[in-house]
Amino acid sequence: xxxxxxxxxxxxxxxxxxxxxxxxxxxxxxxxxxxxxxxxxxxxxxxxxxxxxxxxxxxxxxxxxxxxxxxxxxxxxxxxxxxxxxxxxxxxxxxxxxxxxxxxxxxxxxxxxxxxxxxxxxxxxxxxxxxxxxxxxxxxxxxxxxxxxxxxxxxxxxxxxxxxxxxxxxxxxxxxxxxxxxxxxxxxxxxxxxxxxxxxxxxxxxxxxxxxxxxxxxxxxxxxxxxxxxxxxxxxxxxxxxxxxxxxxxxxxxxxxxxxxxxxxxxxxxxxxxxxxxxxxxxxxxxxxxxxxxxxxxxxxxxxxxxxxxxxxxxxxxxxxxxxxxxxxxxxxxxxxxxxxxxxxxxxxxxxxxxxxxxxxxxxxxxxxxxxxxxxxxxxxxxxxxxxxxxxxxxxxxxxxxxxxxxxxxxxxxxxxxxxxxxxxxxxxxxxxxxxxxxxxxxxxxxxxxxxxxxxxxxxxxxxxxxxxxxxxxxxxxxxxxxxxxxxxxxxxxxxxxxxxxxxxxxxxxxxxxxxxxxxxxxxxxxxxxxxxxxxxxxxxxxxxxxxxxxxxxxxxxxxxxxxxxxxxxxxxxxxxxxxxxxxxxxxxxxxxxxxxxxxxxxxxxxxxxxxx
Amino acid sequence: xxxxxxxxxxxxxxxxxxxxxxxxxxxxxxxxxxxxxxxxxxxxxxxxxxxxxxxxxxxxxxxxxxxxxxxxxxxxxxxxxxxxxxxxxxxxxxxxxxxxxxxxxxxxxxxxxxxxxxxxxxxxxxxxxxxxxxxxxxxxxxxxxxxxxxxxxxxxxxxxxxxxxxxxxxxxxxxxxx
Numbered sequence: 001x002x003x004x005x006x007x008x009x010x011x012x013x014x015x016x017x018x019x020x021x022x023x024x025x026x027x028x029x030x031x032x033x034x035x036x037x038x039x040x041x042x043x044x045x046x047x048x049x050x051x052x053x054x055x056x057x058x059x060x061x062x063x064x065x066x067x068x069x070x071x072x073x074x075x076x077x078x079x080x081x082x083x084x085x086x087x088x089x090x091x092x093x094x095x096x097x098x099x100x101x102x103x104x105x106x107x108x109x110x111x112x113x114x115x116x117x118x119x120x121x122x123x124x125x126x127x128x129x130x131x132x133x134x135x136x137x138x139x140x141x142x143x144x145x146x147x148x149x150x151x152x153x154x155x156x157x158x159x160x161x162x163x164x165x166x167x168x169x170x171x172x173x174x175x176x177x178x179x180x181x182x183x184x185x186x187x188x189x190x191x192x193x194x195x196x197x198x199x200x201x202x203x204x205x206x207x208x209x210x211x212x213x214x215x216x217x218x219x220x221x222x223x224x225x226x227x228x229x230x231x232x233x234x235x236x237x238x239x240x241x242x243x244x245x246x247x248x249x250x251x252x253x254x255x256x257x258x259x260x261x262x263x264x265x266x267x268x269x270x271x272x273x274x275x276x277x278x279x280x281x282x283x284x285x286x287x288x289x290x291x292x293x294x295x296x297x298x299x300x301x302x303x304x305x306x307x308x309x310x311x312x313x314x315x316x317x318x319x320x321x322x323x324x325x326x327x328x329x330x331x332x333x334x335x336x337x338x339x340x341x342x343x344x345x346x347x348x349x350x351x352x353x354x355x356x357x358x359x360x361x362x363x364x365x366x367x368x369x370x371x372x373x374x375x376x377x378x379x380x381x382x383x384x385x386x387x388x389x390x391x392x393x394x395x396x397x398x399x400x401x402x403x404x405x406x407x408x409x410x411x412x413x414x415x416x417x418x419x420x421x422x423x424x425x426x427x428x429x430x431x432x433x434x435x436x437x438x439x440x441x442x443x444x445x446x447x448x449x450x451x452x453x454x455x456x457x458x459x460x461x462x463x464x465x466x467x468x469x470x471x472x473x474x475x476x477x478x479x480x481x482x483x484x485x486x487x488x489x490x491x492x493x494x495x496x497x498x499x500x501x502x503x504x505x506x507x508x509x510x511x512x513x514x515x516x517x518x519x520x521x522x523x524x525x526x527x528x529x530x531x532x533x534x535x536x537x538x539x540x541x542x543x544x545x546x547x548x549x550x551x552x553x554x555x556x557x558x559x560x561x562x563x564x565x566x567x568x569x570x571x572x573x574x575x576x577x578x579x580x581x582x583x584x585x586x587x588x589x590x591x592x593x594x595x596x597x598x599x600x601x602x603x604x605x606x607x608x609x610x611x612x613x
Numbered sequence: 614x615x616x617x618x619x620x621x622x623x624x625x626x627x628x629x630x631x632x633x634x635x636x637x638x639x640x641x642x643x644x645x646x647x648x649x650x651x652x653x654x655x656x657x658x659x660x661x662x663x664x665x666x667x668x669x670x671x672x673x674x675x676x677x678x679x680x681x682x683x684x685x686x687x688x689x690x691x692x693x694x695x696x697x698x699x700x701x702x703x704x705x706x707x708x709x710x711x712x713x714x715x716x717x718x719x720x721x722x723x724x725x726x727x728x729x730x731x732x733x734x735x736x737x738x739x740x741x742x743x744x745x746x747x748x749x750x751x752x753x754x755x756x757x758x759x760x761x762x763x764x765x766x767x768x769x770x771x772x773x774x775x776x777x778x779x780x781x782x783x784x785x786x787x788x789x790x791x
């Protein structure tokens with residue numbers, strides 16, 4: 001049991017020197033969801049077996065950790081040479097390479113190592129050249145998320161100890177206010193100001209909620225934090241509880257994140273066992289405990305009033321604000337709802353001070369932001385950059401440019417509430433405000449890169465598909481308005497729209513924005529408006545020329561075979577509806593009436609003999 | 614055997630699942646009885662979603678008899694329970710197939726061609742998204758981002774993840790279920 005700051009300090013000292021005396025090598029295996037999906041589990045099993053059969057149990061230590069963010073190179077593992085104090089990260093490791101890893105590094109020629117600047121910017125000599133900065137993900141990939149000692153060894157719970165033993169609740173609120181931390185769920189509301197509202201309320205009970213209902217398709221930064229550093233969220237929620245005078249925390253998490261749930265449950269049990277959750281923390285009068293509630297697959301529950309209704313066991317429908325949850329929230333009591341990434345910042349701010357935090361990022365928008373970089377990009381991964389970094393640095397620096405040498409077309413940020421940003425706007429430094437000016441928004445941090453093969457009308461339709469599916473149906477603009485928007489986009493993609501469609505589309509989109517009840521509805525037309533503003537020529541082309549130059553909209557394209565065809569019969573064999581005829585070594589022909597325009601022939605032809613027009 | 618207080622005239626609805634499976638019912642009952650329930654439905658409602666999660670993990674789906682059982686235990690109306698089940702996409706009142714094939718339709722998978730993969734599955738299985746085959750072998754569905762965006766497009770069959778799926782792999786994935 002840890003009951004004083006002194007006890008925490010001595011526990012930290014023991015925890016830091018926990019490795020056995022003969023350990024020469026530590027092998028850190030990235031066991032996040034995407035690592036496991038890529039086959040990290042097999043590598044781990046092979047590693048364990050090899051260590052046993054070689055009798056290396058004393059000299060090699062294997063540690064499972066959360067996501068390192070190197071999604072492009074999973075399964076990834078880091079090998080730390082304890083005596084030489086060096087470390088190397090290997091990507092795309094196979095179970096067959098395990099022997100080479102356990103041998104000396106010099107024999108590891110068959111392994112592909114990853115430049116350390118990509119992942120560890122802070123400990124390289126040229127920090128000013130490093131694009132990434134790790135605040136939120138500082139422990140993810142570095143510590144064992146299932147061990148509280150591993151977290152304490154890197155300074156875990158010292159922020160809480162400092163808050164409880166050296167500061168008043170008002171001082172804690174003040175530090176967070178001075179740090180300028182803003183809500184990382186996407187809205188960007190100053191966290192300290194929100195806390196102040198709740199702190200001022202006089203109420204029987206108050207609640208601290210962690211919004212871990214990460215529903216934006218293409219964003220997975222919260223999951224990485226929960227899987228890689230669950231104690232950081234618990235510590236920050238406890239600090240919040242102290243600041244606003246609450247004794248109860250609730251984590252609302254998606255049921256689709258089983259690994260994150262398992263690690264959170266374990267972390268809560270460990271914190272209770274060690275006296276870091278429960279009665280009279282650090283010998284003060286302050287008590288705090290945390291419960292987990294599960295989502296059930298409703299995107300709208302990321303909206304705070306809907307989330308609160310879901311915790312109360314109701315349908316997750318939003319209600320009008322004000323009153324804000326900070327005044328009238330869960331069970332009608334003052335409630336703070338912050339997102340996972342916001343909480344992950346809080347412990348670091350308490351430990352290192354507001355000034356340190358404002359030194360990162362730009363004025364008005366301090367700190368870092370984690371982005372889930374995905375789509376048509378070479379290095380898909382979880383990246384954390386200081387606010388104010390340009391989109392170009394992220395996409396062409398950290399992300400290493402577009403896949404297969406294709407041309408960049410747009411980057412989508414903000415998920416179903418955001419918009420698309422064009423090539424000539426990539427020099428914009430990222431802040432909440434700058435993205436809004438470009439017609440997009442920060443959102444929770446999904447960043448999907450698109451190339452010349454993506455049709456922007458189709459992309460807008462995709463996001464509306466999502467909104468239609470996820471609209472709770474409570475208010476008419478969202479329920480029916482979005483349906484009508486979707487029908488108009490469908491008509492455009494099918495070549496059935498006329499000149500009147502575009503003004504109607506814009507008018508209805510503006511009406512939905514103005515009149516929908518909650519954030520989901522109010523932002524749902526954004527993908528449509530943004531693509532209309534940024535790529536008007538594509539809409540015009542679909543409507544007037546009945547053409548889709550990206551070759552996506554099926555009713556506007558056709559496939560034909562040109563004279564380059566050598567009659568290899570590959571396309572005819574691959575065609576799912578057998579609509580390609582022709583003799584061997586003779587030019588083939590596509591039967592247009594039967595063609596379903598799936599594009600399999602186009603993708604499989606090795607002679608560029610298929611034209612798409 | 615506990616009495617069915619909410620439906621004294623005997624079972625209503627088309628199923629009798631909760632009464633046909635006494636062991637599963639006992640498991641669910643033990644779980645619910647372990648919660649801090651009260652006589653006040655307003656307070657009990659906070660436990661509803663977790664009870665439904667547990668019930669679905671035990672029975673694989675939530676037909677009317679299971680809904681009634683939960684409603685009765687929590688002193689809620691059946692309509693309230695059904696309202697919650699129909700709102701959240703995670704819950705289903707229809708039986709699901711032995712192999713649940715889910716194509717990720719998150720944004721990263723979408724731009725990498727998840728739509729074509731889904732169509733290929735529909736063609737081979739002869740069922741639409743959200744449907745289950747008559748022999749209860751396959752259910753086909755879309756799935757929001759599983760966070761394995763580097764492997765896009767992604768298909769999940771029960772708990773197994775297939776990454777970088779191409780239309781050619783679809784038949785192999787179905788065959789692997791045999």
